[in-house]
Amino acid sequence: MRECKLVILGTGTARPTPRRGCSAAWLQFGGDAVLFDCGEGTQLKVLEAGLRTSKLQAICVTHFHGDHVNGLPGFIGTMGLNGHRSPVRLVGPRGLRKWLAVLRELSILRPAFRLDIAEENDGLVAQWDDFSIEACPLDHRVPTGGYLFREHDLPGRFDVERARALGVPAGPDFGRLQRGESVTLPSGQVVAPEQVLGPTRRGRRIAWITDTRPSDRVIEFVRGADLLVHEATYLHALVDSAYERGHTTVQQAAEIAAAAEVKQLVLTHISPKHTRNRELLDEARPIFEAVRVAEDGAEFSVEVPA
Amino acid sequence: MRECKLVILGTGTARPTPRRGCSAAWLQFGGDAVLFDCGEGTQLKVLEAGLRTSKLQAICVTHFHGDHVNGLPGFIGTMGLNGHRSPVRLVGPRGLRKWLAVLRELSILRPAFRLDIAEENDGLVAQWDDFSIEACPLDHRVPTGGYLFREHDLPGRFDVERARALGVPAGPDFGRLQRGESVTLPSGQVVAPEQVLGPTRRGRRIAWITDTRPSDRVIEFVRGADLLVHEATYLHALVDSAYERGHTTVQQAAEIAAAAEVKQLVLTHISPKHTRNRELLDEARPIFEAVRVAEDGAEFSVEVPA
Numbered sequence: 001m002r003e004c005k006l007v008i009l010g011t012g013t014a015r016p017t018p019r020r021g022c023s024a025a026w027l028q029f030g031g032d033a034v035l036f037d038c039g040e041g042t043q044l045k046v047l048e049a050g051l052r053t054s055k056l057q058a059i060c061v062t063h064f065h066g067d068h069v070n071g072l073p074g075f076i077g078t079m080g081l082n083g084h085r086s087p088v089r090l091v092g093p094r095g096l097r098k099w100l101a102v103l104r105e106l107s108i109l110r111p112a113f114r115l116d117i118a119e120e121n122d123g124l125v126a127q128w129d130d131f132s133i134e135a136c137p138l139d140h141r142v143p144t145g146g147y148l149f150r151e152h153d154l155p156g157r158f159d160v161e162r163a164r165a166l167g168v169p170a171g172p173d174f175g176r177l178q179r180g181e182s183v184t185l186p187s188g189q190v191v192a193p194e195q196v197l198g199p200t201r202r203g204r205r206i207a208w209i210t211d212t213r214p215s216d217r218v219i220e221f222v223r224g225a226d227l228l229v230h231e232a233t234y235l236h237a238l239v240d241s242a243y244e245r246g247h248t249t250v251q252q253a254a255e256i257a258a259a260a261e262v263k264q265l266v267l268t269h270i271s272p273k274h275t276r277n278r279e280l281l282d283e284a285r286p287i288f289e290a291v292r293v294a295e296d297g298a299e300f301s302v303e304v305p306a
Numbered sequence: 307m308r309e310c311k312l313v314i315l316g317t318g319t320a321r322p323t324p325r326r327g328c329s330a331a332w333l334q335f336g337g338d339a340v341l342f343d344c345g346e347g348t349q350l351k352v353l354e355a356g357l358r359t360s361k362l363q364a365i366c367v368t369h370f371h372g373d374h375v376n377g378l379p380g381f382i383g384t385m386g387l388n389g390h391r392s393p394v395r396l397v398g399p400r401g402l403r404k405w406l407a408v409l410r411e412l413s414i415l416r417p418a419f420r421l422d423i424a425e426e427n428d429g430l431v432a433q434w435d436d437f438s439i440e441a442c443p444l445d446h447r448v449p450t451g452g453y454l455f456r457e458h459d460l461p462g463r464f465d466v467e468r469a470r471a472l473g474v475p476a477g478p479d480f481g482r483l484q485r486g487e488s489v490t491l492p493s494g495q496v497v498a499p500e501q502v503l504g505p506t507r508r509g510r511r512i513a514w515i516t517d518t519r520p521s522d523r524v525i526e527f528v529r530g531a532d533l534l535v536h537e538a539t540y541l542h543a544l545v546d547s548a549y550e551r552g553h554t555t556v557q558q559a560a561e562i563a564a565a566a567e568v569k570q571l572v573l574t575h576i577s578p579k580h581t582r583n584r585e586l587l588d589e590a591r592p593i594f595e596a597v598r599v600a601e602d603g604a605e606f607s608v609e610v611p612a
Contacts, residue, residue: 015384016350022380040380041347044322064412066383074328074346074376078321095412102408106370106401107448142413 002030002130004151004204005301006227008294009045011268013233014067016041020270021296022067025208025229026051027149029131035059035075036147036208042071043078049297053079058126060133061092062210063144064099073109080112087114089126091135093143094119121145131203136221138212140246146212148221151203154304155180155193163196204302207262210269213243214252219260226302228262229294231269235283238273250280254287268294308336308436310457310510311607312533314600315351317574319539320373322347326576327602328373331514331535332357333455335437341365341381342453342514348377349384355603359385364432366439367398368516369450370405379415386418393420395432397441399449400425427451437509442527444518446552452518454527457509460610461486461499469502510608513568516575519549520558525566532608534568535600537575541589544579556586560593574600 005028012020022039026046033056035042046053056079061069069092079088090096096119103109118125121143126133130152135145158178168174168191173183180193207222210231222228233247242249248256250267257265265288267280274280277293284291292300311334318326328345332352339362341348352359362385367375375398385394396402402425409415424431427449432439436458441451464484474480474497479489486499513528516537528534539553548555554562556573563571571594573586580586583599590597598606 015387016380018350018354021350040377041350044324044327044347048324064414066379066414069414070376070380070383071346073372074322077372077376081321093412099408099412099414102405106399106405108370108372108375108405 001304002151003301004029004206004303005299006206006229007049007051007297007299008229008266008268009042009049009296010037010039011270011294011296011298012067013269013271014065015272016067017272019296020272021045022071023062023210023269024071025268027206029149029151031055032057032128032131034126034133034149037061037068037210038070038072038075039067040070043075045296046075053082053084056084056088057128058089058091058133060125060135060147060208061090061096062138062146062208063140063142064093064095065142065211068211073103076111076115077109080110085113087116089118090115091118091120091125091133091145091147093121093145134221136217138209138218139215140211140213144211146207146209146218146221148225149204149206149208151205153203154201156198156200159196159198163191166191166195168196201304204304206302211247213246214248214256219256222256222262223260225260225262227264227266227300228257228260229266229268229300230256232267232280232284233269233271235274235279250283251287254284254291257288257291263290264300265291266294266298266300267291270294307610308457309607310335310512310609311605312512312535313355313357313603313605314535314572314574315348315355315602316343316345317576317600317602317604318373319575319577320371321578322373323578325602326578327351328377329368329516329575330377331574333512335455335457337361338363338434338437340439340455343367343374343516344376344378344381345373346376349381351602352381359388359390362390362394363434364395364397364439366431366441366451366453366514367396367402368444368452368514369446369448370399370401371448371517374517379409382417382421383415386416391419393422395424396421397424397426397431397439397451397453399427399451440527442523444515444524445521446517446519450517452513452515452524452527454531455510455512455514457511459509460507462504462506465502465504469497472497472501474502507610510610512608517552518554519552520554520562525562528562528568529566531566531568533570533572533606534563534566535572535574535606536562538573538586538590539575539577541580541585556589557593560590560597563594563597569596570606571597572600572604572606573597576600
């Protein structure tokens, strides 16, 4: 079973501070990786966290505010200097191509590998053999998309004893059944995969939702996720500022997690006004118990449900 | 007398490392400041060094390679968030306006203050009451300019005893003479400033020269400078790589300092191949004794010559 974890590299807001850098999160899924957002300083945080970009499959940026994208040119440049040559999917708002074209023209960034660009923030935006990335429009001051990593559903557990009891010989037929194919025994009897496989196990799901006002659409998008990382810029005392600036409060993020019945909530994009995590947790926990506050470099592992 | 110091914020090459960040240097001249280059991470280095951007007068970028400019959008954005509203002179290669226009269009950066842009790398590029910035084309792989901070020459010291002996009454006439004006005494006698002022004192000069191959033009540009910060990417054993990539070796930087008869040489833009400063100093000192190797955050003060 692939290891699946999210390393939140930057948990701050518009201005990086020594404690909270600009937004970025690294999803490690076995050997593969996906980067969500790439604020200034992300490349150094990746280096310091000991993460390896050689199998980075995609970079998904939420929106064109500097604290979410200013690290991207340097990140891509350094990957090239480190010898990366395989294509990387780059997902983000309309204008990505234009930005990269100017960076290339001025020689600020000449990518050493192909960027497979998708200017989309709705629906399926990237897909591989065993996972995919979906996007959902958010409600911020500029076009913004949240992202959902979805591991593909896993086949049910193979019941070896049951297969043997049905007369299936150990060998290639076991593999066929595990892949969901029926097999015909020498006796002519047909064994269907449902007879020897447990229920399909749902793949893991991790959501990266920032920046946004509270959104009903997000609740449906992240429903049942194993891990919801949601922005929570301010405590609810500042709900008016939050709304005006296109952000969510801690209380609202907890309400979304509860309504969406996610398994874990992690708060990120924390204003430097709020220095004590205890205050954030005190506001969130009465509404949603399984909540944590991200710190730069914090790792969150997600296991396959039993 | 104004304090004058250079804080070298980033001393590394193309890829930032925890030890050596991307290129940037902060010149503090009394209350005023000038930033040379703005690699990724500069805004955080400025914050950590306790420097204040409120009287930043100019940002001068040498060339459009990411490690010299990728921090600029975030730097300008954060200055605005911090309330900066007065104009800042922005000097750099042709294309600055185009880059900023795209950043603005995409809303990655909407500067909160006026940027007074000069796409120039030769001659006088910025001027204030008591200092100016000159540029000199360098020899790199893309259009590049080195910079020279010049404090305006200072009037000679005012000889109060001599003025009194000549019959000048203490008061406004002292000020006129100090500003270089003649005064006429009640007796009708004219006292010229040369009679009461010592020799003009040359203003301080600090040069920021990176990235470049060794250049005779630089020698003339920085001649006699109080402080020459020169790139020295590699030890001379790697002179062929240095030339090919448009860089200078430690030995060559020392030769330039000696030929230009500068007072101090500081080596910067040090390849991560070279981790021991001792090796760099051993190569430079036989050629130019007053040499140091910059580390991120190192400060170099320049006093007015006696």
